[in-house]
Amino acid sequence: MSGSWSFQNQLESVDARLDNGVRICLRRVRHSDMEELERGIRQMSDQSRYLRFFSGSKSMSPTVVERLANADGINHLAWGVIDRDEKGNPAIAAAHVFRDESSSDTGEFAIAVLDPYHGLGVARILMTALFLDCYCEGLRYLRIDILRDNKKAYRLIRSIGATPGAMEGSVAQYDLVIEDAISALLKMEIPTAIPNIFAAFSAN
Numbered sequence: 001m002s003g004s005w006s007f008q009n010q011l012e013s014v015d016a017r018l019d020n021g022v023r024i025c026l027r028r029v030r031h032s033d034m035e036e037l038e039r040g041i042r043q044m045s046d047q048s049r050y051l052r053f054f055s056g057s058k059s060m061s062p063t064v065v066e067r068l069a070n071a072d073g074i075n076h077l078a079w080g081v082i083d084r085d086e087k088g089n090p091a092i093a094a095a096h097v098f099r100d101e102s103s104s105d106t107g108e109f110a111i112a113v114l115d116p117y118h119g120l121g122v123a124r125i126l127m128t129a130l131f132l133d134c135y136c137e138g139l140r141y142l143r144i145d146i147l148r149d150n151k152k153a154y155r156l157i158r159s160i161g162a163t164p165g166a167m168e169g170s171v172a173q174y175d176l177v178i179e180d181a182i183s184a185l186l187k188m189e190i191p192t193a194i195p196n197i198f199a200a201f202s203a204n
Contacts (some may be wrong), residue, residue, distance in 0.1 A: 014129060014200045015084075016193040018120050024087050026197070027127045029078035029094060034069040036080075036091045045115045051150045052112045054171070068096060071123075075099040075136060077107075079130045081122055092117045095130045098143065107134065109142040109176070121191030123156060128185050128194050131178050132201040142176040160184040 013027035041049065043061055053060065071078035077089045081093040095111040109130075110183075134142075144162060146153045148170055160181040162174040185194055 008162045011133075011200060014197055016125060016196055018122065018125075018193070019191050020120060022083060022120075024092070024122070024125075025082050025084055025089075026079055026126060027082070028073065029069060029071045029080050029096075031071075033080065033091070037068050037094065038065050040091050040094065040112070040114060040117055042116055044112065048112070048115055051147055051153065052110065054147065068094070071096070073103055075135075075160050077133050077137060077139075079126060079133065081113075081126055083117075088120055093122050093126050095123075095126045097130060097134050097139065099139065103138040107139050107140055107142055109144050118152075119194070124185060125193050125197060126147060126189065127160070128182070129201075131182050131185070132198065135178050135182065136201070140178055142178060142181075144174045144176060145171050146174065148172045159188075 013025055015023070015025050017023055021074055023063045038060070041053075044052065049055065049057070053064075067076075068078070070076060076096065076098050078094060078096045080091050080095075082089045083092050093111070093113040095109070097107040097109050111123055111126065113126075143165070146157070148167075154172075157174055157176065160176065161184050162176040162181075165173040165175045167173070182198075186198060188194060
């Protein structure tokens with residue numbers, strides 16, 4: 001893959017459509033998104049919040065929200081999705097990668113999608129953008145921690161090539177090669193927006 005692909009990561013946003021016709025915009029998370037991130041966490045169902053943050057609390061501490069919003073594009077890469085067809089263009093998903101250290105090619109990945117948008121391909125579209133951005137920034141491997149009973153997350157990450165790693169209590173760790181994940185996403189027939197995201201990053 002790396003021998004034939006050439007990416008540019010100056011993109012700030014990419015417009016796309018879900019397969020149900022809903023217009024969305026993928027864009028980098030900014031520090032000014034703190035309130036939107038906090039609102040999104042509150043709007044998640046108790047179960048989804050627990051599966052994402054390992055906590056059922058309806059609100060996260062200011063420190064956690066600050067960390068999620070503080071994406072520098074190098075050590076913390078983050079992309080979000082907004083719904084262009086809903087009033088106010090609300091945020092509906094966000095995904096983050098935290099680099100282990102500034103010189104490392106490995107990071108920790110996490111993603112959250114609001115419940116009404118589950119099953120629409122949002123996660124796969126968002127992962128495509130984030131993983132391409134990661135690849136541009138020299139990241140090559142990801143670590144993913146999920147609760148062992150989170151079957152949806154398990155199926156999602158296994159579909160893009162994640163392999164089991166360490167197990168600690170109720171949390172399972174998976175390892176992912178970014179190059180393999182991008183290749184797997186590109187081979188998927190749905191969501192149909194994935195090739196458009198790839199093309200946006202491949203444009204000269």
